[in-house]
Amino acid sequence: MIRIARVFYCTVCVIVLFAFSESRADDTVDITHYAFDITLSDDSDRVEVAAAIHLIVLQSTSSVTLDLVGTGADGKGMAISSVSVDGLNTSFMHSDDRVTIDLVAPASPGDEVLVEIAYSGIPRDGLIISRNKHGDRTFFGDNWPNRARNWLSVVDKPADKATVAFAVTAPDHYQVVANGRLREESHNADGSRLTRWESGVPLATKVMVIGVARFAVDHVGVFHSVPLQSWVYPQERDKGFYDYRMAWPILDYFVDKIGPFPYEKLANVQSKTIYGGMENAGSIFYHENSIDGRRGSETLFAHEIAHQWFGDSVTEQHFHHVWLSEGFATYFTNLYMEHMYGTARMNERLTSSRQSISNYADANPDSPVVDTSITVLTNLLSTNTYQKGGWVLHMLRREIGDETFWEGIRNYYAKHRDSNALTSDFAAVMEDVSGVDLAWFFDQWIFTPSIPALDVSWSYNELERRVIVDARQSHIGRYVYQLPVQLRFDNPDGSQSEVHQFRMSAGSGRYTFPADVKPERVVVDPDVNLLARISVTPPTQ
Incomplete structure (x- = not known):
């Protein structure tokens, strides 16, 4: 994910006040698969969802708790109409943005349970329903860190991964992109279209998404067995297709250096994400101004594509x-x-x-x-x-x-x-x-605050033809770092010495190095390998 400095609309600003706490869903179960049947409309921002949640019981329990934001005073949020367990209707409590579901019978470790929930409402967040820069209506999932609960009934924390399927019914003029592989597109008699995507790879909820908009789609090719696609606003088709094709050398480099790409495809999507980019698994969402016709978002693409391996496939436990x-x-x-x-x-x-x-x-x-x-x-x-x-x-x-x-x-x-x-x-x-x-x-x-400060002074002994270096860790606090320090001597004739190195494991130390002539200057960390505040004091004349 890339952060960008932006002024958010008020509907987005509620994120800061509302959504960001760890999931309070219990740890007695492991979700193995989600199936979300979602209906969208142009008549309102209301969404209808039928969720089927497959889980395995880890600890004996008589209930299951999921995250789902309920309806608030402003009318936004989700209201549940029915819940069943293994096909039988059951009681539930939906409060404090959690759904506690009574199991039909107490469950033991290893039991497999199917929970089905029907709900609807206007998403408070998570599914961003708005208009893009061209005035077209769009729907984009934007779940990081734990905003999926605003529109999906989930265990909303990175440690509980599951496979996911989205079946989205929307007006026929929209196209739908989501995680995984495209399974179906069907045109319905009422003028709507059903689109089904399915991921066979377990995902964290933070990267489970759909994108629904008018798109121009470029099927770039298959690289390392990975279908590469670009989904851009049709008004920016030519520039977008050109810009977004820069993904293939990035994909090629990371596959070569790290290992196989983890997902069924890589779709790069122009979107309304509130971030500069959001690394949704196999369906990366980039901010809508990421197209300029000059491939000016190369580092953004590299960052988000790298996330497919680290952040998405290998996900932080906490x-x-x-x-x-x-x-x-x-x-x-x-x-x-x-x-x-x-x-x-x-x-x-x-x-x-x-x-x-x-x-x-x-x-x-x-x-x-x-x-x-x-x-x-x-x-x-x-x-x-x-x-x-x-x-x-x-x-x-x-x-x-x-x-x-x-x-x-x-x-x-x-x-x-x-x-x-x-x-x-x-x-x-x-x-x-x-x-x-x-x-x-x-x-x-990683676990020590701040960074070291390194003060270096030096002098030259003409008789011994040696540079004498005094180094001191001058940062506030008692922590003494182990620092591999590199030096280079720049000579008056423009020549440079080889790079010298010493390892500093005490608060201060003196180090000497051979030098035929007095350097014009001593360069500390010439190859940019040390994270420290570095100051160098030359000898007095």
């Missing part, structure tokens, strides 16, 4: 570990840009983000990357989880080496594909492939 999604997508965008345009381009991006991280640390000195004190989930979308998370991966790559890093990335994906992970799971894989204890690394970069 939202507080969202850096496993956003930090990965941020760094894999940098890796793609390095692949396409060279290391200098990536270093420009890293240098810029390092300054952003420093600024964020100044404003939030007590906030680590995994910050369990954050209770408003949207506040997890920060420079910490994006840029700093990406920088952590960059430093890990330098710490263990390129070959080992990529082996670890591939193993991590293979081990946790279609499942969930915590930071400890990622660390364990990287320790396994490298044979190195990395507890210190993740402790100081």
Whole structure:
């Protein structure tokens, strides 16, 4: 997901006040499959839903609790008309945006249960019903982080993944895109169209969506056995088809470096998402101004496509570990840009983000990357989880080496594909492939707030022909970082020395290096590999 600075309409602003808390649905069951039969109309924003929910009981229980936003004083929200369990009508309680359903009989671990719920209403959020930039009516799912509950009856948390099927009945002039594979398109006698999509891959609710609008659709081709599609507003067909075809080299790079694409297709969709981009599984929604005819959204595409592996297929177990999604997508965008345009381009991006991280640390000195004190989930979308998370991966790559890093990335994906992970799971894989204890690394970069400050001064001993470097960790606080510090000497004749390195594991230290002439300057971190505030004091004349 890419955040963008935007002014939201009031109907969207309620998100901040309303939706963002962890799911309170119980953990006594595991949802295995959702089937949503959804009817949309141009007459009103009211939606009708018939949901069939297949689940397995994990703990003995006589009830099941799901998330579903109820009708509020403004008339928005969902009202339930009927609930059945295994085909038998049953009682339920719908309050506080939860549905507690009485099972027909107490259930034991391993029991399979089918819950069917019929409900309708105007979505408060989650399914964004509005008009696009061309004035056309549109319907777009926008579930992150836990807004699916506004229109779908679900266990709305990333750890409970399930397969999903959408059967959408809408006026015939609309086309429908959703997760998975297209199963059916049928024209009905009343002028409506039924479209069925089905995902055979388990998904988190945050990336289960439909998109309903007038589209021009480009079936780009099949790459690595993955059908690649572009869905754009028909008014922008030519520019949109051109721009969105930039997805195929990105897909090609990530499949080659990470592993097989996890979903049945990749549809890139122009949409009304409130984010810059939203990484819905196999159906990525981009903001509606993502088309310019010049492929100006290349980094946005790289970020969202990277999410298909990390964030979607390998999903954070808890939202507080969202850096496993956003930090990965941020760094894999940098890796793609390095692949396409060279290391200098990536270093420009890293240098810029390092300054952003420093600024964020100044404003939030007590906030680590995994910050369990954050209770408003949207506040997890920060420079910490994006840029700093990406920088952590960059430093890990330098710490263990390129070959080992990529082996670890591939193993991590293979081990946790279609499942969930915590930071400890990622660390364990990287320790396994490298044979190195990395507890210190993740402790100081993920679980310790702020970033180090490194003050370097230097002098030259002409008799011994050596550069003397004094380094001091000057940040506030007692934490002493382990820092691999690189140096380069720029000489008066324009030549440059090889890159020297020392590892700093104390608060201060002195280090010496051979040099035939006194350098004109000493460059600390010339290859942009260290996340720190760096200051260099030259010798006095």
